[in-house]
Amino acid sequence: MWSSARSMPVYAAPLREHLFCLYDLLGFDAHCALPGFGDISRDVVEAVLEQSSRFATQTLLPLNRPADEQGCRLAEGVVTTPEGFKSAYRKLVEGGWPALTCAAAHGGQGFPHMINVLFEEMMNAACLSFGLFPGLGRGAYVAIARHGSPEQAALYAPRLASGVWAGSMCLTEAQAGTDLGLLRTQAVPQRDGSYAITGTKTFISCGEHDLTANIVYLVLAKLPGAPAGTRGISLFLVPKFIPDSLGNPGPRNGVSCGAIERKMGLHGSPTCVMNFDGATGWLMGEAHKGLAAMFSMMNAERIAVGIQGLAIAEASYQNALAYAHVRHQGRAPGSEAVADPIIRHPDVRRMLMTQRVLVEGGRALALWTAQALDVSERHADPQVRQQADEFTALMTPVVKAFLTDIGSECASLGVQVWGGHGYMRDNGMEQFVRDVRVTQIYEGTNGVQALDLLGRKVLQLGLLDRFTVPAAAELAVASTDDRLRHLAGPALSAIGLLKESTSLLHLRASDPAEVGSAASEYLRLFALTALGYLWTRMARLAVAA
Structure with a gap:
């Protein structure tokens, strides 16, 4: 008990x-x-x-x-x-x-x-x-392996790969969150080819800590006379300690932590205010192309944030399931016991099964997208790489937004299964709710992900067929199997609804308010349709076993 x-x-x-x-x-x-x-x-x-x-x-x-x-x-x-x-x-x-x-x-x-x-x-x-x-x-x-100079890659990439040095992304400023075009940090060219970086960055995850001998900051800043908005942003490499001729940490650079935020969750990781006071940095890639360089790695990074949501959903589910087996409250339908384990109550089972379906389907979705990412980077055929890259681009905002959404949903369901004890700090269930909440915000808010999916990937680039065409063909075959029809039929209908919704939004694409107000619900429809397809694939394997 x-x-x-x-x-x-x-x-x-x-x-x-x-x-x-x-x-x-x-x-x-x-x-x-x-x-x-x-x-x-x-x-x-x-x-x-x-x-x-x-x-x-x-x-x-x-x-x-x-x-x-x-x-x-x-x-x-x-x-x-x-x-x-x-x-x-x-x-x-x-x-x-x-x-x-x-x-x-x-x-x-x-x-x-x-x-x-x-x-x-x-x-x-x-x-x-x-x-x-x-x-x-x-x-x-x-970022450094892809966009750094050969000298930068030789010095920094092995140390970051090994983990002996850490990294930190310095994008956000008090007035420039989602809208990075508003940033004010300046980079002034120096005679030796370096740049003096001056400005304050906020909400910088792991901006200062005691785990490694050096921290490598990737800083977005503007050169003197740079074009306005995002077209004028450049990317700079700024080490906490400037390496000496042997690659060892040398003198302290002009970067410091001014404060760490008091926040809802993730208390074990410092979210910092970072001050750059004429810090020495080096340009990475081309001038004014910093945002493009930063976003070139965003597929992998946004998938990684989606995995954070999936991870908390799995942890919350495991703890809710364990508790439901040992917590006795009330009689279950048809029982004559004084009190039954709450897992026998239908509503508790509903919550647990909701968690499980979302977790296992979400994991399949993440791995399917990561598989395409591998293909886009390594396949010998350029056409296959291109197709995989388009599929990855289409699915990445879905993985990031949907998996972090279900992370919060499943964490909340876990608290609900535990009841009043879940609300108590001592048992750890409420920590899942607090820790996962920010994943819906950083690396691009989920609303921004939805706009990226609908406005750019679907309406502008026309990538929807990368998902719907092969999925519909496979579901059509599965729907002829009596053992799978109950899954394949609704999943195929969902693809039809997704395509119908897309066509309607195409007709209204000239009105940004229409697209913007529909984007989040569209992403949810897309994600649930993809999960329906993947669950049908999993069921086909089960019935064939």
Whole structure:
């Protein structure tokens, strides 16, 4: 019988579901025929996932609740992370986890994005506030590897890939959130080819901390005389400590943390106000093309944020399910017991099944999109790469917005299953609600994702067929199977509704208010249609087994 004593949330990595999605649903064996993946056998994948599980459950999970209570501390410009984070980060680096998908040329392991999705799901389910640190380092690595000069890539990419240095993205300013065209940070050219960066950035995740010897800031700023708006934004690399001739951290740069925010959740990760006072930086890529360079890595980064939502949804579901088995309240229909486990009550079962359907469908959606991302980067045929890139571009805003939406929904359902005990701080369920909420806001708000999907990807670029044509063909075949008709038929009808809605919005595309007001509901319709298709694929595998 469950008691009201303090309870630590539980988590066990769903490895069986991970392997099912990889190998049964998405044909990962064939996926490993892509260039660079030939040595990745199933035995290797299972070993990597098992090690990921151990790191998440044994190292990170015990830190989650204490980190929420302790938070981060700022004193004399130095941010101290919660107890245990430094040791956990050392284990992360020793295990080679930051290098999982990085290029071999930079000391990386070259694994598919699909594997990294599952690693990040486990890490973030165990302790989301910790997971932000390596996630930001990976983002900085990708940007420098793609857009840095050969000298920048040689110096910074291996250190970010290994995790011995961390990364941080410095975009937002007090007056420039979603609208980055309003930013004021200035970059003044210097005689030695560097730039003096001056300005204040806000809401900077992991902008200052004690986990690594150096932090590499990617800063959006404007050059003197730059064009107005987003066309005048450039991207700069600004290290916390300027490396010496051997690549070791040298003198402190002119960048400091002015404050850390007091916020709703994610107390274990510092959200900083960062002051750049003539800090030395170097231009990355072309002048005035900084936003394009930053957005070139956004597919992977926005999928990663979607995974944060998925991770919290999974963690909340596991804890709600465990509680529902041991909490006795009231008689279930047809029972003569004094009190039954609440899992026997229909409404509780409804909430648990809603969580499970969204989590398992969302995981399939994320992995399917990550699979296309791998193909877009590695396939030998340029036409196939282009098609995969278009599919990834179409699905990325859906993954980011929908999975973070369901993260909040499932976290709230988890509190509801626990009832009054879920509302109490001691049991950890309300922490899921607080921690996941920001994922619907950062890396582009979910409203912005919806506008990107509908306004740009669907109405402007016409990418909808990348999803609907193959999905409709497969569902049409499945609907002829008596065992699948109850799933395939409604999913096929949903595709018809999605296409009909798209046609109507095409007719009204000249009115931005019409498109803007419909965008979020359109994204929800798109996501649920995609889940219906994927659940039909999963059901087909089940009936064939």
